[in-house]
Amino acid sequence: MSFSSTGGTSGRSNYKDIYVLLDRLCKSFEGAKGGNHKDILRHVTQYISNCPSALGSTLPYDESSLLSKITQHLNAAQASGISHTQTVSKGLLGNTSGTQSNAALFLNLNEQLKSSQLEARQRNALLTFLFFMADTKYSQENGCQSNVSASSTLSRAHYSNPNASLPPNNTMHALRGHMLQKAQPLPLSPQTSVGGASNLYNSKEINHKIPMLRQSSYQAGSQSGSENDTTSSASMIPAAASTQYAIKSGLGHDFNKILCTQNNINDNMVQNVIYAFTGIQGKYLKKDVVSGKFKLDVKAKNLNVVQAGMLLRLSELGYYHDLVQSYTDMKSGLCALGLMGQGFISALRNELTKYYGMVALLQEQLNKQKQVEKTNVFNSTTIRPERLTLMKILVWSVDPLQRLQLLASIAEACQEKKGGALASTVHGFLNNGNPMVKSLAKELLLAICGPLYQMLTKWLLEGEICDPHGEFFIECLVEVGPDRLWHDKYRVRSSMLPNFVSSDMAHKILVTGKSINFLCEICQDKHPVKGRDELKQCIEENAEHIFSSVADTKLHSTIDSIYLNTSKRVLDIVMGPHKLLEHLQAMRRYLLLGQGDFIGILMENLKSELDKPAKELYSYDLSSIMDAAIRSTNAQYDDPEILNHLDVRIMSPCEGDIGWDILSLQYTVRGPLATMLEPSMCIYQVLFKPLWRMKHMEFVLSSKIWKDQKCNSKPLRPMAAELDRVLYRLHLFTSEMIHFIHQMQYYILFEVIECSWAELQEKVQHAKALDDILNAHDEFLTTIKCGAFLDSNSGELCHNMETVYEGIVRLEVWQDKFYELCFRELNARKEYQKNILESEKTGKFGITAEKKLERDQENKIFEQTLSSLDKSLENIGGDYEKAVRCFLLALNSNNDHNLQLFGIRLDFNEYYKKRDQRLGVPLTFEHMRMSNIYFNNNKSLLGSRIN
Known part of the structure; x- marks a missing residue:
């Protein structure tokens, strides 16, 4: 019975009055000689507290009928003159004056109860309870008793006809049966005993506190001072079960039977819940085929709303158990993979094993509970364990449910993953702020x-x-x-x-x-x-x-x-x-042309061979020439083991290639060095080709063009008047090209290669691991590749430099033709003068007209050819100058300040700057950025502007 509808101070005082009223009522039942009224009061308050809606929605009488019957009962009791009736009246109504009847006093009290704003249904239930209790006690004191079956029959007949008279020996039994059948117990807190009605028979030695009218105690808790103390003391009653009282009063057998029925129903629900915890269907809970969750069986119609809700809530634990178990089944296709996945599955199974152990403890407690009830039903001296109820299991299931939910969440995130990906997924849960999540994730991660x-x-x-x-x-x-x-x-x-x-x-x-x-x-x-x-x-x-x-x-x-x-x-x-550093030094000297005397002798010795078409070369001929070059230079003093790795390689020729185009030096590494340096050898071959071509251009200019000019200048002095103009232009272009090549060699061989090699040596000395040396070596090659204009950002520079090289080659060819023409004309003139002198010696005067005409014709052809060669030389010089100017512009617009300084050295006297307005414009950062874009994306436009 609940009295919480009003609240406030008046409500709390009414609760106290009701409790005092119940106390007096129980005393009146026992009479002056009775000593067990506290037991009756404890059972009444416990029942009201635990079953506030015990009478259900169908009370046997309405309020008017109850008032009428109670009034008749009080009048009859007052008129009977029995001493115990006076005691009952005093207990029920308090000390009254002789001027007012008991019925009138009761009606006054009922009016006061109405004014307390108590709900009509609760007030009606209270009146019904008071009437049944008073009428039953009255009947028992008069010795009116009958058997249980007769009482049940009469009670049913009485409920079917509310206007029928109430059998005096059956009312209490009828009320108890009705209340137990209609009871809907509320969920209890973990601190409250959930033993239910079975605690009625607990031993007297077991003392515990049961809240009377729980909401009254809660509301009274907000008050302070004496009122709070009074309410608190009134709401907590010491409990000691008294089975003897129930038996003496003639109620024990039937009441215990009803309690056993309720306990059996409770045990069945608990058993179904335990089954559901392990994924097993029962009487009340069935599995949904689609979702896998538990649902109530449609045939289970004897459950109230509270019980159904608790069953569904508890069945959630079984759903998560099945979900976690599915992630441990290899056939489900949801579990983690690999050995690390098996470790994860093993950890999940260990967690399920611990969970099964806890469920087994619940099952053991339930079995003991059933056994105790079977063997000690009426044994009042036996200390019974607290009953296992749905509310207790609900409190117990909080931690396991949370743990299974976490396991299911982690397992879902890990499905079909393996290895490091699986470990990373579980490791992510370590960042959770919940200590339980972190602890569980750590355990799983260690297993994984x-x-x-x-x-x-x-x-x-x-x-x-x-x-x-x-x-x-x-x-x-x-x-x-x-x-x-x-x-x-x-x-x-x-x-x-x-x-x-x-x-x-x-x-x-x-x-x-x-x-x-x-x-x-x-x-x-x-x-x-x-x-x-x-x-x-x-x-x-x-x-x-x-x-x-x-x-x-x-x-x-x-x-x-x-x-x-x-x-x-x-x-x-x-x-x-294995002499790694020595081998790196050898590759720098021979493949990167660091051994200058060796490269010079080698080119001079190979010139006759390399001038031939590529198809006419043979590697064994070139190898012998290379060995001779080694013996002729300081290379002969190197370690023979190092020299044995050096060889000549002829690459696959293309149409029109000559020996200079396909020759390459090769450094062969073996053993552990091959494992370490194998990826770098192809880079050395890439670097060797432009360096070899640059060295070849330098060799052409110094050893061929310039040398021929110096050697032929004296023999051609007789023709100086005709050749001075052409020779001046030739010497000028030659000087420009030699300056360009010398500066290029200095920049690449010294500023790029030698400086990078010095950095490599320093890093090798401080290296702690082989990878440190290899990384430094790779950086060394990358720097050289960039400095030799072979990287992806130097395409324009490389193109312009190749144009310069083509101008040098064209100049070499042109000079050969020029000197061939000059010496042919010089020889013809010498022959002509020789014929004149021989003719004079024979007495002839000069030469014939025909020979003179022929000589004049040849001289005219020579002048025409010389004029043509002069124009050709001018074109070669013009193309070369354009290429150099483009090269300088690309250098000046580059973001690398080393290349900018290199451009300044190339045009130290500002010769090209004066001839190209673009080189005279100061390049700000914006200009440099735009110049890069210009050269990288508009090559065709650049060519049209130059022309």
């Missing part, structure tokens, strides 16, 4: 990473990858041969890299295992790695350190130590016995 630790240990200590499912973040390419072991055989698989392993740490792990493989397979060094035992112990004891976001843990330090130890061993081997 078990196979990862094994693969990591094997890789770091033995250089082997045991990864049948492709989960490790280090990948081995089996199709790659040992000659590419260091660069291409092993790599980091980014898709399998856990997010708690940084890229720097992954690189160290990669290099460590790769170094061990390199030492064992290439260098045949199979000594064990230093720090092997420390790493194993660290992984066993501090496995969770790898999850740290800061690489300052003991595990990270151990990995760093092994990385440094293995790298140092590799470095010592390649720098010592």
Whole structure:
């Protein structure tokens, strides 16, 4: 029965009056000699507190009928003259004066109850309860008793006819049966005893507090002072069960039977809930075929709304159990993959095993509860355990439900993932602020990473990858041969890299295992790695350190130590016995033309061969010439082992190529050096070709064009008057080209190659690992490639430089024709003068007219040819000058200040600047940016402007 509809101070005082009224009523039942009225009061208050709507929606009488019957009952009791009736009246109505009847006093009290704003239904239930209790006690004191079956029959007949007279020996039984059948227990708090009506028979030694009229106590709690204390004391009643009272009063058997029925129903619901916890259907809960969730069985019609709601709420735990269990079934297609996935599945199964253990404890408690009820129904001295109810299970299920929900959420995120991707997914839950989520994610992550630790240990200590499912973040390419072991055989698989392993740490792990493989397979060094035992112990004891976001843990330090130890061993081997630095020095000297005397002698010795068509060359002929060049220069003092790696290579010729176009020097590396330097050798070949061509142009200008000019100047002095104009132009263009080539050689061979080599040597001295040397070497080659205008951003420079080279080649061809013409004319003139002198000696005077005419004709042809060659030379010079001006403009507009300075040196006297207005305009940053865009995107427009 609930009295919470009003609230306020008046409501709370009414609750106190009602409690006092019930106390007096129970005392009146017992009479002056009775001592068990507190037991009756405890049962009444407990029943009202636990079952506020016990009488349901169908009360046996309406308010007017109840008032009429109670009035008749009081009048009859007052008129009977029985002593106990006076006691009842006093207990019910208090001390009254003789001037007012008991019925009138009761009606006054009822009016006061109406004025308390109590709901009509609750007031009607209270009146019904008071009437039944008074009438039953009255009947019992008069010794009016009958058997249970008769009472039940009469009670049913009485309910079917509300106007019928109430049997005096049956009312209390009828009321109890009606209330128990209609009761709808409310959910209890965890602090409240949920034993239900069975606590009626608890031992007297078990003392506990039951809230009387729970809402009255709650409202009274907001008051202070004496009122709060009074209300609190009135709302908490000491409880001690009294089975003897129930038996003595003649109510024990039937009441216990009803309680047993209710307990059986409760036990059945609890059993169904326990079944549902493990995904098993029961009497009340069935599975939905589509969603997999539990729903109430349509045949279960004896459940009230509260019970149905609690069953559905508890069945949610079974749904999440089934969901988690599905992620552990390999046939479902939802579980994680690979060895690390099996670790995750194993962790989920362990969690389910713990969950089954808790469910088994519930089942054991329920079995004990049923056993106790069967064997100790009327044994009042037995201490019974608290009953297992739906409310208790609901309180118990909070933590397991939350844990299963988290497991289901994590498992759903991890489905069909493997390896590092799986570990990264679970590691993401460590960032959750909930400690329970972090703890659970850490447990799962440790289980997942078990196979990862094994693969990591094997890789770091033995250089082997045991990864049948492709989960490790280090990948081995089996199709790659040992000659590419260091660069291409092993790599980091980014898709399998856990997010708690940084890229720097992954690189160290990669290099460590790769170094061990390199030492064992290439260098045949199979000594064990230093720090092997420390790493194993660290992984066993501090496995969770790898999850740290800061690489300052003991595990990270151990990995760093092994990385440094293995790298140092590799470095010592390649720098010592295998002479890595000496070989790099040799490639710089021979392939990058650093050995100047050797290159000069080689070109001079090969000139006759290389001037031939490409198809007429043979590599063995060129090799012998190269060996002769080595013996003729300082190269002969180099280590023979180094020289044995040097050879001549003839590339595949194209149509029209000559020997200069297809010749290349080759440096062959073997053993461990081949593994390390193999990718770089093709870059050396790319660099050798433009450097060789530049050196060839320098050789053409100095050893061919300029040398021919110096040697032919004296023989051609007789023709100086005719040749001075052409020779002046020839000498001018030659000087320009020599200056350009010398500056180009100085820039590339010294400022680019030599300076980069000095940086490489410094980095090699401070290197801690082989990769440091190789990275420095790659940077060295990249710098040279950029400085030689071979990178993607130097296309215009390379094109202009090639145009300059073409002008030099054209000048060489033109000079050959020119000197051929000059010497032919010179010889013809000498022959003509010789014929004149011989004719004079014979007494003839001069030569015939025909020969003179022929000589004049030849002289005229010579003048015409010379004029044509002069124009041709002017065209060659013009094209060359345009190419140089474009080259200078590209240098000046480049963002690299070194190239800008190089352009200044090329035009040191501002000769080209005066002849090209574009070179005279100051280039701001905006101009430089626009110039780059101009040259990169508008080559055709540039050509039209130059022409």
